[in-house]
Amino acid sequence: MDKKTILETVLKDEILQLLSHPTLKTIKETVQLENVRAYIIGGYVRDLILQRPSKDIDIVVEGCGIDIAEKVAEKFGVQVNVFKNFGTAMLKTHEMEVEFVGARKESYRRESRKPIVENGSLEDDQNRRDFTINALAISLNKGDLGSIVDPFDGITDLEKKLIRTPQNPDITFSDDPLRMIRAIRFAAQLNFTIVEDTFEAIRRNAGRIEIVSKERICEELNKIIMSGKPSTGFELLEKSGLLRQIFPQLLLLKGVESKNGKRHKDNFEHTLQVLDNVAEKSDNLWLRWAALLHDIAKPATKKFDDKLGWTFHGHEFLGSKMTPGIFKYLKLPLNEKMKYVQKLVLLHLRPIVLAQEEVTDSAIRRLLFDAGDDIDDLMLLCDADITSKNRKTVDKYLSNFQLVRTKLKEIEEKDAIRNFQPPVSGEVIMETYGIGPSKEVGLIKNAIKEAILDGIIKNNYEEAYNYMKIEAEKLGL
Ligand code: ATP
Ligand code: MG
Numbered sequence: 001m002d003k004k005t006i007l008e009t010v011l012k013d014e015i016l017q018l019l020s021h022p023t024l025k026t027i028k029e030t031v032q033l034e035n036v037r038a039y040i041i042g043g044y045v046r047d048l049i050l051q052r053p054s055k056d057i058d059i060v061v062e063g064c065g066i067d068i069a070e071k072v073a074e075k076f077g078v079q080v081n082v083f084k085n086f087g088t089a090m091l092k093t094h095e096m097e098v099e100f101v102g103a104r105k106e107s108y109r110r111e112s113r114k115p116i117v118e119n120g121s122l123e124d125d126q127n128r129r130d131f132t133i134n135a136l137a138i139s140l141n142k143g144d145l146g147s148i149v150d151p152f153d154g155i156t157d158l159e160k161k162l163i164r165t166p167q168n169p170d171i172t173f174s175d176d177p178l179r180m181i182r183a184i185r186f187a188a189q190l191n192f193t194i195v196e197d198t199f200e201a202i203r204r205n206a207g208r209i210e211i212v213s214k215e216r217i218c219e220e221l222n223k224i225i226m227s228g229k230p231s232t233g234f235e236l237l238e239k240s241g242l243l244r245q246i247f248p249q250l251l252l253l254k255g256v257e258s259k260n261g262k263r264h265k266d267n268f269e270h271t272l273q274v275l276d277n278v279a280e281k282s283d284n285l286w287l288r289w290a291a292l293l294h295d296i297a298k299p300a301t302k303k304f305d306d307k308l309g310w311t312f313h314g315h316e317f318l319g320s321k322m323t324p325g326i327f328k329y330l331k332l333p334l335n336e337k338m339k340y341v342q343k344l345v346l347l348h349l350r351p352i353v354l355a356q357e358e359v360t361d362s363a364i365r366r367l368l369f370d371a372g373d374d375i376d377d378l379m380l381l382c383d384a385d386i387t388s389k390n391r392k393t394v395d396k397y398l399s400n401f402q403l404v405r406t407k408l409k410e411i412e413e414k415d416a417i418r419n420f421q422p423p424v425s426g427e428v429i430m431e432t433y434g435i436g437p438s439k440e441v442g443l444i445k446n447a448i449k450e451a452i453l454d455g456i457i458k459n460n461y462e463e464a465y466n467y468m469k470i471e472a473e474k475l476g477l
Contacts, residue, residue: 007155008148011049015138015146018048023076023096027059028140030071036063039122039137039149046133049158050190056097060125060137065089065100072098087117104128108175113211115175122149130172130179131186132157132164161192169201177208180242181220188224188233199240206241214331217246221330225288230279231272238268249326250292252299257310264310267298270387277384286337287377290344291384297322320346344378347371351382355400364407365453368417375418379405415452415459423464424448432468433477440475447471 018024024040031038038061047054061068066082069089073080076093083089088101105120106128115128122137129135132154139147148155152166163183165172173180180202187194194202209217224233234250237243243251254268271292278291297318303311323342327334350367357363371378379401386397412418426441435441448457448464448471457463 007049007159011148012146014048015148019140019146021094021096023094023098024057024140026075027068027072027098028145030068030075031061031140032142034063034068034071036061036068037122038062038068038140040140041125041137042129042134045136045138045148046154046158049136049155055095056099059098059100059140060103060122061100062103062121065102069098069100072100106175110174111211113176113178123151126151127167129166130176130182132166133162133186133192135166161190163187163192163194164198165201169198170205173201173205174208177205177210178212178216178220180205180209180240181212181217181224181237181246184233184236184240184242185220185223185227187236188227188230191228191232194236199236202240202242206245209242209245214329218330218332221246222285225275225292226283226285228279229276230288231276234272234275247330249296249322249329253295257302259304259310260306262304262309264302267295271295273387274381274384277387278381281380281384282377284377286340287344287381289332290341290348290377290381293319293323293326293341294345294348294381294385295319296326296345316346316349340374343371343374344381347378348381348385351379351401351404352385352397354404355397359404359407361407361411362454364404364411365415365417365455368408368412369420369449369453372418372420375408379408417453417459420449420452420459422449423452423459423461424468428465429468429472433472435477440472440477443475444468444471 019028027038038059040057041060042058044054044057059065059068065087066084066089069080069082069091073091076091078091078093080089080091086101087104088099090097090099092098103120103122103125105118105124106115108115126135126137126149132152134154135150135152136154137149139145139149152164157164163186165179183194183198183202186192224230224237227233234243237246238251238254250268250271253271254266256263256266271294274294275288275291278288282288295312295315297315298312301312301315301318303313305311320342323345324334324338326332327338327341332338347367347370350370354363354367368375383398383401386394388394388397422445424445426437426445429441429444430436448467451457451467452459452464457467
């Protein structure tokens with residue numbers, strides 16, 4: 001037996017077990033009763049073979065997918081969501097999310113990624129799939145129940161970890177340019193290689209990505225960012241020419257300049273390294289975005305100074321300012337997630353400065369005040385930002401950060417600054433001096449806050465109240 005037959009034999013058991021799952025058993029019985037042919041298709045089959053857990057199953061029906069979905073839903077007594085325009089229907093039962101679709105044949109026009117759709121056979125449907133590994137089908141029909149229909153030898157590509165289009169890649173990508181980013185996304189997610197032919201076609205067709213909506217692009221971009229080693233995806237985006245199209249600001253980080261024998265590091269490489277480092281420690285998408293954007297303003301702030309060499313003064317401020325524009329451009333949400341990213345970009349140098357100097361209590365209190373509950377994420381980003389190749393430098397920084405962490409903990413226990421609430425409220429100030437809302441109230445509150453952060457008074461009502469009196473007197477109240 002060759003390797004492929006062995007694999008198929010092993011799979012057979014798994015497939016039979018899968019087909020005895022109540023959901024699939026009922027689907028199988030329904031299609032057989034209705035005398036239509038149907039198949040499990042696409043990502044689910046791929047993930048089954050790769051032994052990746054997945055819960056969404058796609059069923060392709062040679063006939064009306066919606067009809068079958070409605071009959072299955074009736075048997076389980078569950079709701080079915082019908083999307084008439086797409087000819088699809090979805091239902092959930094026994095922890096499985098199943099989408100039904102009629103097999104289709106597609107043809108494309110040049111200016112749009114929305115195809116002209118006709119009813120078709122399984123074969124037509126497999127022909128319109130993006131990659132050989134995504135075109136695999138499992139039969140639900142009498143006669144060949146459970147057998148794998150694999151017209152493009154996707155199983156071998158799965159085994160060899162290859163991404164390849166089932167048809168001429170220039171046509172596949174020109175028809176629907178989103179597939180180019182999907183290729184890179186799967187390469188990153190699954191740790192697969194895009195075959196040369198397919199990759200060259202991505203290079204040739206990169207310009208076509210302009211007909212794809214930013215939302216769809218960003219969905220794939222987020223999946224690349226969430227992969228185990230996101231740099232793989234970004235390097236492919238860069239090499240293919242797609243990055244220039246979809247995220248030009250990031251590409252500006254690339255390159256090294258040298259003057260009077262002084263070079264700066266390649267900030268593109270550095271950024272990707274930081275992103276990988278964060279990815280090893282955290283699945284927080286927005287923390288990963290903060291890693292991607294932390295140095296985004298370096299190109300715009302770069303200067304050469306005869307004494308200091310290359311500097312990027314204020315890149316954390318400018319980067320934080322640039323973040324909303326980038327979010328808007330990429331159609332990322334302009335909400336508290338964006339604010340979180342902005343905050344981390346703005347603060348990403350603070351712990352480094354602290355670690356280099358003597359760590360004073362007031363500097364720690366200020367950092368806690370500014371970072372609030374995001375302090376741990378900020379510290380994680382800072383650890384990740386150390387990409388020096390010199391082991392000694394790395395160790396020195398890491399141990400300094402450890403010291404900062406210890407101090408943070410001490411101060412937090414003592415002063416509770418993390419979610420600072422003014423110990424003396426505006427109302428108390430107004431009542432005490434018989435005044436209404438005014439500039440003076442703000443000034444006093446701010447003075448109290450500053451005094452606490454500087455360690456002049458403790459963070460409690462009594463000391464804050466006394467301090468209020470001093471400040472009020474200064475203001476002539
Ligand atoms: P995941 O669910 O992890 O994102 P997936 O492969 O299941 O991966 P889906 O977007 O759920 O991706 O799509 C399901 C299937 O539909 C794919 O496996 C593929 O066969 C097909 N498909 C999806 N998008 C496209 C596309 N743009 N062009 C061609 N086929 C596609
Ligand atoms: Mg899927």
